Amino acid sequence: MATALTRKDFISDQEVRWCPGCGDYAILAQVQKIMPELGVPRENTVFISGIGCSSRFPYYMNTYGFHTIHGRAPAIATGLKMTRPELDVWVVTGDGDGLSIGGNHLIHALRRNIDLKILLFNNKIYGLTKGQYSPTSEVGKVTKSTPAGSVDFPFNPITVALGAHSSFIARSIDVEQKHLQDTLKRAHAHRGASFVEILQNCNIFNDGAFNDVSDKAIKADHQLILEHGKPLIFGKNRDKGIRMNGMRPEVVQLGNGVTDKDLLVHDETNLPLAFMLANFEPPMPTPIGVFYATSRPTYDSAVNAQLEHAKKTQGPGELRSLLRRGDTWSVK
């Protein structure tokens, strides 16, 4: 396209219908913002979603879009990406859509390493069906369907993705504009299944679920921003760090002889480290950023390479001879 695209070019003519104050608005804004920077023609961009609040997303993007059925977006996206590898295919899902009803499709898309950008908006609640607990809700969560508190042990989306050996795994937060943009751009640049968990506030049914990491007043003490090759430092005054104490990580106060040299340095290519960080729970800080990134062949490229190879070695398919294989004879 001759003229450079702007954010506006990616805004569809449909009225956005999320609840006022919903974290989804912020995510939509950041996605629309980075789109022109990705250098992908609008017609080559496809957003595919399942069912849930987050899954309304494609209607608001002025690209190709497909709002499908509950949990199945990764499977539908897989068929599209296999046959149209030149397209940029994004999957938008939520904690219910992606980890409950669609958990199977999600883990298989991740393990295959098909080149999809999968954004999982985690608000730890079912919003669209009006407030039941989700597979990421904490034990004890009181909701409409769990008046006595949930007894379900929750999934951690990052460890699920790690367990499926996704080749790119990151976490960001709806309100962290810059961090979210950077994370999305990294996810887009990655070849293979990119999985991004976005902590998203549902102000109607689970308000403040991520306050500790999103509230400006306190977040610095709870967010651990992961940066490849950098020591793990956090805190309002950047005076706390993560140090290994034998086999266990611990939070240490910098100073008094403790320096960044003593701290753990983040390495995106280190799978065991990613597992450890993914399992951080209070009082440990919540890591955001890229947990893990590695390069391995993508499913869609491998499939198409086989097709190309078959064409090269056998020649292009020839229908007449195909039909005439097997047990054949002529009747005069």
Added chain:
Amino acid sequence: MAVPPETAQQLGQGSGSAGQRKPVETRPQFVIRFAGDSGDGMQLAGMQFTAESALAGNDIATLPDFPAEIRAPAGTLAGVSGYQLNFSSQPVFTPGDEPSVLVAMNPAALKVNIDDLPPNGVLIVDKEGFTDANLKKAGYTSNPLTDHSLDKYQVFEIEVSKLTTSAVRELGLNTRAVNRCRNFFVLGLVSWLFQRPTKSVTDYIESRFKKTPDVMEANMRAFKAGYNYGETTEIFASAYEVKPAQIAPGFYRNITGNTATALGFVAAAVKSGRPLFLGSYPITPASDVLHDLSGFKNFPVYTFQAEDEIAGVASAIGAAFGGAIGITTTSGPGMNLKAEAIGLAVKVELPLVITDIQRAGPSTGMPTKPEQADLLMAMYGRHGESPIPIIAAATPADCFDCAFEAVRVAVKYMTPVILLTDGHLANGSEPWLVPEPEQLPEIKVAFRTDPNGFMPYLRDEETLSRPWAVPGTPGLEHRIGGLSSEHLTGNVSYSPSNNEMMVRLRARKIAGIAREIPATKVFGDEQGGDLLLVGWGSTYGTLREAVIRMRAKGKSVSHVHLRWLNPLPSDLGDILRRFKKVMVAEMNMGQLLKMIRADYLIDAVGCNKIQGRPFKVSEVESRVTRALEG
């Protein structure tokens, strides 16, 4: 025609003498069934005998019968595998009601099959298979070869192991390897008995065992030993010949329903100029379509073995969204799981073909056995008003045409189409007059490219189909989805009247497919008569033959076999009303019957069988006879 073979004459009287060729009797037709333990190679023997018979110019139809369990213990009833072939000098419609010749390699194979053999039928057994241990495993308390329970048959006891061993002795193979040649000995023997040309078998052995020359040599010797044994032994007085049938000239291929289905899809994709994409999850009896298509990558054909049935259909929808010919294959249990995604394809109006290779249900049922009980599920098995065209194949070779036609209609009308076949068609085979690609109809795919006036749900005036606008096309960026959407724009809409209009438009679109259906052919009394037998799917051959036999007896019985089940042909109502009685025959409790009664208010009656086995011609005949009398 599969008239009962004339087995009344004794085969084995008198003595043949070595060195002098035995007499050859001509017979119109035989039905032979090979039965043995799954490890005995009876499927292979059956298939090779089929190839020989095709080359001999006979009309043929086959029916393999697989054991329910993959690795049932050797010698047990559960492990018996069978293969039936009807070969004839007359047109053949079915694999035959019952065998006239039964080959049984062990007591279990005998026990499972002997009740199907009519009195005086030919029984060839491997005498050495009848050990005490094997008899016990099959549940025999005495040896049927000696207790006179087989006296009503013509029994030929052959020492297959011993004869095979002596044929290959010099090669120094172990017992296991020798035993694996027994099927070729038996194949050689029956090849002699029916005077088959043997070149196809020797060619097969040479190519199949190219990499293991000693195994090749052993099988070759076993095969030839079996053939020569027939000629020299005194057991058989004469050999038989079935003359070539009157068959239209052309190039033929023996083909199973599953392979024909796979090829029909490839042909349709080639004709449409689009890649084929199959999303599928392994399930009996559908997996062979996945296997076949995975070998045709250069066409290009994409095959995706999905994580589950839902992903199988969902991925095909994704591929169709991108402009590929998206198909999925499954059997009943998978259809249940795919229902929601099929509903999505109905709503977003994307082309898709869902093949249901029906098997006996409910639930896991009898996976290797056929049934036709998924028709109403195909019609109505989705929530909401979600009509889908349904096409059903009548014979193994017809699977090719139906798969092709399903794609053609799916693309033309932008709709999912359900193709129904069943386990009987899937594994059964028949000669197929291979078409020239140029004879196949064109499948026109016209992607929308012009942004001027583009609207995702702006319909074609004639077909009512919406444009196929694929990602990657500049200026056509749009969103589709499962939510109710506005006429023309496709934007989400909860307008009550718009919803009703869209539901009615889709219903009209599917009903309009009736214009694609050629005039219904009535076999028999076109102007009406006493009874019209209506069928669909794999019952075709049986029903046709039953009607031919009854007409030969002077009865006014006619036959209509439906290919399209939704929509039904527009001339069907008129035809039904011309007959005093209408009988609908199907392997279910009366599903097409229900549709016909409801649609035409005709007091049709059913002819039903739900045993995981096809109808026999004789069964249909007696039901029709009773209906005529009643």
